[in-house]
Amino acid sequence: MLLFLLAACGHHIPEPTGALAPLPAPASSLAVCRAEFATGTLPKGMVVAHGALKVDVPSTQSGLVLLHPDGAWLVDGGMAVGFETSMREVKGLVGFAMREASKGWTRAGTPEEVLGRAGLAPAMLKGAILSHGHFDHLGGLLDLPAVPIWAPAQELEEASAVAAGGKGSILPAEARALVERGRAISFDGPAVGPYPASWDLYGDGSAVIVPMPGHTAGSVGTLLRLPDGRRVFHVGDTVWVREGYEAREPKGWLASSFDSSREGTDEQIQRLWQLHQADPELIILPAHDRRQWEALFGAGDCIR
Ligand SMILES: [Zn+2]
Numbered sequence: 001m002l003l004f005l006l007a008a009c010g011h012h013i014p015e016p017t018g019a020l021a022p023l024p025a026p027a028s029s030l031a032v033c034r035a036e037f038a039t040g041t042l043p044k045g046m047v048v049a050h051g052a053l054k055v056d057v058p059s060t061q062s063g064l065v066l067l068h069p070d071g072a073w074l075v076d077g078g079m080a081v082g083f084e085t086s087m088r089e090v091k092g093l094v095g096f097a098m099r100e101a102s103k104g105w106t107r108a109g110t111p112e113e114v115l116g117r118a119g120l121a122p123a124m125l126k127g128a129i130l131s132h133g134h135f136d137h138l139g140g141l142l143d144l145p146a147v148p149i150w151a152p153a154q155e156l157e158e159a160s161a162v163a164a165g166g167k168g169s170i171l172p173a174e175a176r177a178l179v180e181r182g183r184a185i186s187f188d189g190p191a192v193g194p195y196p197a198s199w200d201l202y203g204d205g206s207a208v209i210v211p212m213p214g215h216t217a218g219s220v221g222t223l224l225r226l227p228d229g230r231r232v233f234h235v236g237d238t239v240w241v242r243e244g245y246e247a248r249e250p251k252g253w254l255a256s257s258f259d260s261s262r263e264g265t266d267e268q269i270q271r272l273w274q275l276h277q278a279d280p281e282l283i284i285l286p287a288h289d290r291r292q293w294e295a296l297f298g299a300g301d302c303i304r
Contacts, residue, residue: 028225030206032232033118033302034293035063037078037140038105042288047240048249049256057241058290061105061136064222064234065118067304070202071126074147075222075234076287077111077140086135086173094169097257098135111140118301122147129185129201129209131236131287132219133159133170133178134258142177149181152211155218156182169216169260185220187211192223194271212238214264226303232283232296233275238268241289245272 038061044051051057061078080086083102090098108114112122122144130151131137141149155170159182162168162175170178187197187210195210208223215237222234235245237258243249248269250256259265272284285292297303 028206028227029069029204030202030224030226031067031302031304032224032226033065033067033120034297035065035074035111035114035118035120036108036293036301037061037063037111037114038107039290040105042240043252044241044243046252046254047288048243048247049252050249051241051243051252058294059240059288060290060293061140061288062293063111063114063140064224065115065120066201066207066224067302068202068206072120072124073201073207074115074125074128074141074144076131076137076236077128077142077144078114079105079107079136080139080142080174081110082143082173083135083139086139086171089172093257097254098171100254101258102135111143115144127183129220129222130155130178130182131222131234132216133174134216134237135171135174137236137287138170138174138178142174145181147181148183149178150183150185151178152187152218152220153184154213155216156184158217169258185209193275195221212236212268214238214259214261214266214268216260219268228303230283230296230303231281232285234285234287235268235272236287238265239272239284239286239289241286242284242292244269244286245276245284248273 040059041056042059043053044055045053064075066073125147127148128141133155158168159175159178162170163179189198189200192198199209201207206225210221212219212221224232
């Protein structure tokens with residue numbers, strides 16, 4: 001009888017009324033700064049196939065500084081101070097393309113000086129993420145000799161091949177340094193969007209690295225969640241300008257001569273286009289498109 005009375009007093013929770021708002025993303029404790037190593041302009045016809053050669057696009061060689069309670073990291077390092085010396089070993093078409101792409105940049109200082117302006121000493125860096133091994137991303141990291149450089153095994157394997165005298169798109173001097181200082185990223189995390197695996201740098205989702213093979217076999221993208229709620233996707237040189245993913249536009253012939261796989265790069269551009277269509281709020285950041293960096297950082301150099 002007592003049980004019956006207790007049961008009769010029970011009630012059902014009614015169905016909720018109204019639509020369910022999406023859960024907010026957890027707060028991010030990541031702050032992000034830009035370290036602009038060099039500025040320049042690139043002819044639009046070089047960076048996208050249908051761009052006019054007489055129209056210049058503002059360009060940058062920048063590093064992204066990630067500041068987090070678990071340590072500071074740098075994504076990319078610009079060109080090496082000793083680039084000209086390293087180029088003496090490089091001949092042929094690859095050398096020609098590299099020399100053309102290296103012209104017209106105005107350097108802001110050595111990587112150490114530029115980081116210093118952001119209040120960062122190289123010793124504070126736990127590591128560097130390499131978007132890919134080309135001279136305008138890897139070189140400057142060699143000027144920060146105590147910082148371990150993290151890249152996928154494919155990029156480290158290409159460095160080993162070049163260091164042993166084989167062909168590849170990494171400068172021989174820089175390949176030798178990458179062999180010495182490189183550490184292999186293992187993508188042990190789940191699929192993220194169209195990417196089959198990931199590496200959660202801090203374990204809290206604020207900075208997630210994904211494989212983007214195409215421009216080079218070991219190219220990576222870096223997805224960031226900023227404290228102000230914005231999400232940023234640094235895509236290296238998969239596209240050089242925003243028109244690449246906005247219009248699924250292939251690169252011009254000189255820029256595409258740096259792609260190790262044309263088909264792979266096109267596939268990655270398709271994915272970026274798809275992401276942009278599905279999620280226009282996601283800020284896609286091509287490594288060299290200065291307009292996108294300016295739009296993200298505005299007048300300041302840090303987002304905290
Ligand atoms: Zn580049």
